[in-house]
Amino acid sequence: MPMDRQPRRSAGATSQVWPSGGRHLWPSGGASAEQSHARGHLVYAAGGVLTVHTEHATWIVPANRVAWTPAGFTHRHRAHGETDMRIVFLPPSLARLVPDRPAVFQASGLAREVLLALTRPRDHDGAAPGHNRSARTRLLRVLVDELREAPEQPLHLPEPRDDRLRAVARRLSENPADNATLAELGRTVGAGARTLSRLFRDELGMTFYEWRTQLRIHHALVLLADGHDTVRTAHACGWANPSGFIAAFTAVVGTTPGRYRAARLPAT
Structure with missing residues (x-):
């Protein structure tokens, strides 16, 4: 399985990355290099629009959707408009509960709030303010439960x-x-x-x-x-x-x- 590869950030992008996820503020047109990760991850556009590109298709991720990319899938991101991109990595125990292929889900109000809570600015030791490990695990379970209840969205364009x-x-x-x-x-x-x-x-x-x-x-x-x-x-x-x-x-x-x-x- 491919190991994580650090993408090259477009000029003007600002990033805050930690082991469990991250936040990238992209200017319009900002893009990552092709990359793959050893863990599957969720991507949410808190503002703006993202596209997720793989060799097989392009997924569009507007601000009311969540994109899932499983471990090992080579992909790249592109921002359209000023985009606030949030990333949450899932442990294998939760990743197996969602599809084994890229997908886009509707973001419920609860899922949105959990994603924002998990990707707020970090404190000095890398943990979200007020979130210990067990609290984060509970939030991740809630997030995955919400996605399992949400219908997949027809927002992909096959290549x-x-x-x-x-x-x-x-x-x-x-x-x-x-x-x-x-x-x-x-x-x-x-x-x-x-x-x-x-x-x-x-x-x-x-x-x-x-x-x-x-x-x-x-x-x-x-x-x-x-x-x-x-x-x-x-x-x-x-x-x-x-x-x-x-x-x-x-x-x-x-x-x-x-x-x-x-x-x-x-x-x-």
Whole structure:
């Protein structure tokens, strides 16, 4: 299993790290190098938006979600907007209770408060103020129990392997507002719409429409984190009118774009 590797921090990032977790304050666009850890860890964006990248997929982590990365998974983080990133490592006895693959969960109010309590500024001996070892163990158990009750969130974007799908993904990633049909896209990559449709289902486990909507929601979360308003974000991500964007965003994220922007103030 890969050992922990200390990532290279982007200029402008400030970090406080201890054996059980840490806190990183990222400027917009800040990113880590690829890394892996001997223990699985939870990541929470108390403010801003994070993306977690692996070779297989990208997970988006807005401020009302928690991302889980199991031990040994090579990954990197990127911040969108000024981001307050909290990290909590889980001991193996608790890690076995959550999925053995990366996942994103909705953060309940209790889970959020526990994450913040576990990642508050450290005192001189490295322990959270008022938290002895047994208290921390109890808090970790509460946190894992909350995550086990929370549904996994559809906030991952699988990475295609087929060269034709990669070409389609690259084009739409560069311009999420591109409304080309699957047949039109197929003509540019040398594949029919039926072939591409089958590849989306077989490789990525979703339809082309579902994948493109997920891609657009990812871009929308980034734009909102950077301060863009709902109307501008809707048009930049391919929706002809804001109402359609609001409906799609709410269905995936669980809140409207306006409420999401209002809730993005960093926590303490």
